[in-house]
Amino acid sequence: MKVKKVFNIMNVISWIVFVGYCVKAGAITIVSILSLFVNKNVTENLYMGIDLSNLYSFNKIHYTFFVLLIILIVALKAFIFYFLIKIFEIMNFNKPFNSLVEGLIFKISYVSLSVGLIGIVANSYKTWLTYKISFTELDIDNSAYIFMAGVIFVVASLFKRATEIQFENDLTI
Amino acid sequence: MKNNTNILTFITWGLLLSAISILLNDIREFDFNQFKEFHNWAKTANKNEPWFTSENAIQWGYYAISAGLFFWRGYLLYGFSYFLSILKEIENGNYFSDKNISYFKKIGNIFIWYTINVLVLRFLLATINKSTFNFFNELKAEFTFLIPVGLAFFILAEIFKRAKDNEEENKLTI
Numbered sequence: 102m103k104v105k106k107v108f109n110i111m112n113v114i115s116w117i118v119f120v121g122y123c124v125k126a127g128a129i130t131i132v133s134i135l136s137l138f139v140n141k142n143v144t145e146n147l148y149m150g151i152d153l154s155n156l157y158s159f160n161k162i163h164y165t166f167f168v169l170l171i172i173l174i175v176a177l178k179a180f181i182f183y184f185l186i187k188i189f190e191i192m193n194f195n196k197p198f199n200s201l202v203e204g205l206i207f208k209i210s211y212v213s214l215s216v217g218l219i220g221i222v223a224n225s226y227k228t229w230l231t232y233k234i235s236f237t238e239l240d241i242d243n244s245a246y247i248f249m250a251g252v253i254f255v256v257a258s259l260f261k262r263a264t265e266i267q268f269e270n271d272l273t274i
Numbered sequence: 275m276k277n278n279t280n281i282l283t284f285i286t287w288g289l290l291l292s293a294i295s296i297l298l299n300d301i302r303e304f305d306f307n308q309f310k311e312f313h314n315w316a317k318t319a320n321k322n323e324p325w326f327t328s329e330n331a332i333q334w335g336y337y338a339i340s341a342g343l344f345f346w347r348g349y350l351l352y353g354f355s356y357f358l359s360i361l362k363e364i365e366n367g368n369y370f371s372d373k374n375i376s377y378f379k380k381i382g383n384i385f386i387w388y389t390i391n392v393l394v395l396r397f398l399l400a401t402i403n404k405s406t407f408n409f410f411n412e413l414k415a416e417f418t419f420l421i422p423v424g425l426a427f428f429i430l431a432e433i434f435k436r437a438k439d440n441e442e443e444n445k446l447t448i
Binding site: 108110197247256270 | 361419
């Protein structure tokens with residue numbers, strides 16, 4: 102019963118975080134498109150105080166590439182929570198082990214790894230850019246995601262083993 | 275599986291050691307800069323004033339809260355160290371052991387308690403410093419990562435309990 106409650110709380114949290122990341126990714130995408138084609142002044146507040154006006158004035162290509170990296174990271178984070186929501190949808194708590202859930206957990210680990218790696222690239226790119234110009238301090242260090250990817254991968258491997266055992270059990274019965 | 279656990283053990287050790295060194299460095303910096311300031315204040319403070327004046331209480335409160343924040347960071351690292359124990363169990367072939375289940379529960383507990391306590395301490399610190407405390411921003415930073423992860427570990431513990439039952443059933447059948 103307690104676990105069922107935690108399960109439901111996790112589902113609600115996943116939805117909230119998923120919607121939050123979707124809104125963030127959408128807002129940055131729309132504002133950056135506006136900044137490129139309509140009004141360059143919007144670069145002063147891309148999303149919740151992110152000011153990239155200096156970067157825009159410095160070089161449009163660097164600006165576009167940097168914004169694309171940010172959008173990619175946020176979108177991938179949203180994807181992680183999308184997979185999590187899918188897991189909650191599919192998973193039967195009485196028989197939790199099946200290949201669909203296993204596949205989704207593996208996918209989460211790969212996406213987490215991508216977030217971590219792209220985060221490292223974006224962070225290095227930001228550091229390189231700050232030598233040339235100054236712009237808003239952005240926290241895009243996602244190295245924790247690499248660690249989490251490893252943990253999730255191990256969990257997924259354990260899940261795979263458990264699925265095999267459950268399948269074997271079902272066959273025996 | 276064994277190769278993966280070895281790589282992950284290596285990464286976990288790297289992360290733990292770097293996090294511990296950062297924590298120790300922060301504690302050292304805190305001693306050097308903040309404590310000196312407090313000493314200077316203590317020298318010039320009015321000695322006729324009763325000990326439990328509001329200024330005194332605020333200064334000590336500040337140190338107590340800072341120490342509390344360091345403690346919780348250390349506690350979080352202690353939680354991370356459980357990953358090493360889990361990996362060791364897996365390496366020994368005990369995938370769904372009771373130990374692993376309890377480790378997952380402990381990690382979940384530590385993550386959630388860390389988040390709640392750090393939030394409360396940061397709020398108190400902001401009150402003492404008379405600075406602004408944006409609850410939503412503070413919560414967002416921790417909330418989007420540690421609380422879902424903590425809850426996920428609770429669920430994992432329960433799921434692995436089922437896996438353990440299945441494994442036992444399987445062994446009995448054979």
